[in-house]
Amino acid sequence: MKGILTLAAGCALVASVALAQTPPPAATGAPSAQDFVNKVALSDMFEIQSSQLAAQRANEPTKAFASQMITDHQKTASELKSMVQSGKADASVPSDLDSSHQKMLDKLKGLNGADFTKQYCKDQVSAHKDAVSLFRRYAKGGDDATLKDWAGKTLPDLERHLEMAQNLER
Numbered sequence: 001m002k003g004i005l006t007l008a009a010g011c012a013l014v015a016s017v018a019l020a021q022t023p024p025p026a027a028t029g030a031p032s033a034q035d036f037v038n039k040v041a042l043s044d045m046f047e048i049q050s051s052q053l054a055a056q057r058a059n060e061p062t063k064a065f066a067s068q069m070i071t072d073h074q075k076t077a078s079e080l081k082s083m084v085q086s087g088k089a090d091a092s093v094p095s096d097l098d099s100s101h102q103k104m105l106d107k108l109k110g111l112n113g114a115d116f117t118k119q120y121c122k123d124q125v126s127a128h129k130d131a132v133s134l135f136r137r138y139a140k141g142g143d144d145a146t147l148k149d150w151a152g153k154t155l156p157d158l159e160r161h162l163e164m165a166q167n168l169e170r
Helices: 002-020 035-055 060-085 099-109 113-141 145-169
Strands: none
Touching: 002 099, 002 113, 035 060, 035 099, 035 113, 060 113, 060 145, 113 145
């Protein structure tokens, strides 16, 4: 009987230590700081470059949206670079699009008129859904305090962008 009680107490102790530990960022759904910075930088680059195309090729309401995306995403790209370069965020910023974003941009470059506008709007809705999810997860469970705070402050703008993109698509 004494052995069973000792075993039970030992199991309870191990369980309490395991429960007391803070889950790692991956368990909260938040990416690492470097993954967050990579995704944000790639998203900003795609938003800016695709919106520059839209400013030339799309209908008037879409051109107005594209102009706002260029302004807003240049601002977030600049803020992100500043945080990283000043050492406030422990990460590095990619300077070129990855292959998946480049493929999306190349597809847009091959379109004109209504086909271009439809694809651009579709890409904007998708990209902003991804961005809202990313920023929301990082704001809740990110591993870099500076980036976490910035994600929380930037999230409302991205939610507004998503709403604007969804309204364009209608």
